Amino acid sequence: MFKSTCAALALSFGLAAPVLAEIPNDADTLAIGAYRDNRTFDRAQLTGSHWMNYWQPVFDTLLKAKDDGSIEPNLAESYSYSEDGTELTLKLHAGVKFTDGTPLTADAVKANMEYLQNSAGQNKWMLAGVDKITVVSDTELVLHLAQPNPALLFGLATVGGVVALPSTLGTPEGAAHPVGSGPYIFDTKDTVTGRQYVYTRNPDYWNKDAYPFDRVSITPITELSARLNALRSGQIDAAVGEPRVVNEAKAAGLTVTSLPADFFGFFIADRDGKMVPALGNVKVRQAINMAMDKAQILKFVDGGMGKVTDQAVAAPNALYDPALEGTYKYDVDAAKALMKEAGYGDGFTVQMPDLASMSAYNPIVEQQLGAIGIKVDWVKVSPTSTIPELLSGKFPLFLFRLGGNSPWGDVVKYIAPTAPWNTAKTETPELDALLADAQKVLPGQDDAKYRAITDYLVKNAWFAPWYQIDSVYLTNKSVSVSLPVENITPYLYDYKKTGK
Template identity: 40%
Template sequence: MRRIALTAVSAALMLSAAACGSGSGSGSGKAATGGTLTLAPLVAAQPWDLADAGLGNNAQYYQPVYDSLFRLSPTAEVEPNLATKWSYDAARTVLTLTLRSGVKFTDGTALDAAAVKTNLLHTKGGTSEAAGQLAGISGVDVVSATEVKIRLSAPDPSLVPNLGNVAGMIASPKAIAAGTIKNTPVGSGPYSLDKSATTAGSTYTFVRNPGYWNKAAFPFDKIVLKPLTDPTAVLNALRSGQVNGALLASAKSITPAKSSGLTVTKFTSGDVEGVYIWDRAGKIVKALGDVRVRQALNYAFDRDTIVKTAKQGLGKATTQIFNPAGAAFDSSLNSTYSYDPAKAKQLLAEAGYPNGFSVTVPDVSSVFPDQQAAMVQQLEDIGIKVKVDKIPVTQFISALLAGKYPLSYMTLASFRPWDTIQIEVGKSTLWNPLHTEDSKVTDLIDKARSATGATQDALFKQLNTYLVDQAWNAPWDSVEAVYATTKGVTFTPQTFAAVPPIYNFKPAG
């Protein structure tokens, strides 16, 4: 699933791995400076056009080629990158950036303020997750070749850090204008796509950009991306040295990974998994339009047992979609829905569904068999009949975004509170595919947008409390991710990230 935002199921229905060879790219599992780093994202590559770009696991496809306006530290602090200075006006609706001079795209075009303007407006015009993070931009003014002013329709509490991720990546305006960017990425980043060593859907090879301004931050001469969606295939690739770093989507892979001599690192990914209720207005399944039914779903799930068994302890039970590290999170809300099938059945009866109802969900068993089994069994335990639609994994994300299913298992990214709101709460956000609207939700969002400090934090908590009470979703847990690496490579986990960015990988030693 893509972590949304996706990493989208935004962020997690598919899998991310890293592989490294020697300096000659032998695939021995040992890396030296100048060698090859191979990553196997959990998700298939999206188009190279940043207007179509997702977040989470998708970011690794874009990071080799496209540089971003800011760089995020491992603790998600904003640092200079293409933009060297930045400041807001008093109203926080105009952001002024000073750009690094002398940077060029690999097609020779200058990376200047005009290029930044072209990119921000182009990406904003898209329909995917990166576009959603730029939705508040009302205009971009070119002041000089190295100065640009970004105008906002209202304050955006997360704009600056988001410009350090995919939303702030800059592609060649020449390639955008020609329309070739969808098939061939052209950026100013540390690498460029080697099309002769690339096979769409299976292998993406990136070689050094000799003109990159910050080569020292990227020690590998080559980056290779090999998407893998099967947990067994990922483990086998790690063991054989075909890849030397991978996100272990199945907790069952941890013990064999350790026994094979792999280094296993646990970290908080910022994802929240569980059952996401897309049809809160009852457009597909009428019953879901009743808050009592949605609350019944929340009482149906034994979160602690799911974490213990399906996740083998990798997560912390929660009823909230907001990241535990963020200001919106309230630990007291986690006691709102205890595991109580009898209470769930009572609520269904009160809502007029004493015999339950039927619901169709997309199949995720090829990647998350334990989670799907838990979802189906515990829904059926309260009388809800579940039909599993056996769609291909490659169609999962597009089907959800098209509003085909009333609910599903899903993992979505939860970063800063405002990011979560932009990803899945607002009426027009990407992961609100059936465009649920609630006047109180809208009012709290509008108030939080313009507030700052403690006042804003309090509004985030009010919104979170309301969403839990209204049972907008049925979250299970805040995800603890597990990343396995071979002896040849080390990495630093990244706060608010499903997988480490490529610039956090180094050759061991």
């Protein structure tokens, strides 16, 4: 009733809802407005964040991440570690089939893992350390690790644990028309690539009660104003918002759900000074940390929805250390003094990517870095190339927001020498030793070794964090959601019907 009423009101008052949907929205449909278009369904190239919307309906994962970050069984009905943390045994639900009727076996799981490991996918780190996979039976396999990987369980609950039909791996058909064992089937008839992606219920799914909708539609809507209009009209039920539109969304009768999530700030990638020698000097990096008035940026640009921080990690997380907050206070004079001590009193020029998603901050970056003598040379980057361009290693400094994972997941994602977001592959003996100590800490054990890593990163100014920014998600009255601590959008099983 709510959806049809909204649509009628939109027509009667002439609201400019964008004509985006190909199929109508009704009470049995979950209609999501996505911030980004899908890139591929190739199992090795899948990612989290906004793109998880597209693959979660089709692909089941071995484990499941709860909203608080804890892990529980899923496609694998049980899992257990050896005492030394170097063997993980997974036991699968019996009788599960892919939607084409092919049995889902331990061999299929092994094929998917090996395909990801041998790929160039940015999330191959999720299976880091898995040296060998032994198939015990159709429903049991063992992952053998050279050394413990505390992030492995989280990886198996997200991209690392995806199971696609093995015959589609590495094929153009698999990249365009996915086949999995998940709660929904990709609807090739109603899907219009780039415009709307449609999924219909999998009648044979083993856990149907966790997914109350008969159909899911996902419409890429890049513009925030267009997403708001589509929500107002009832054309979609849910979409990513931003802190700056919270009041407008509430006034329109939408529900706002928020959660402190992403680290937001500068990635000082060229810490070795290979591209820009100045950035190899710790005093220059510390000066950058002191040059930004992050409290005022948070207040006036992002509506105060976040928490100023000096750490490139989103709490709660074992890497987070409250004692480090306040290490770098906004102080232009002190920043200038550090620049002079480092031999860069006259400043220098640095190339930064001009990203559409970060463009609102560009004038602030220019002004506040300029105040300590750092001139920014902007390089335009296409929205469709943002992630590949940032990960290419060509930019010595960039502004971005990145969600957290498990503590060791964050290490292998953007701290370790092989981490994709350690784009210059910086490495020091001191940090290597700290990482080696932390790798031996299994979940639930002593966090001090993780905090020692963050202490090193903060004092050596590997990053220049601004704040931990809130994720904002908008829904109409017919749908409710909860937000996970590790992702900017809800997981598919977080959407529920309200009956309104």
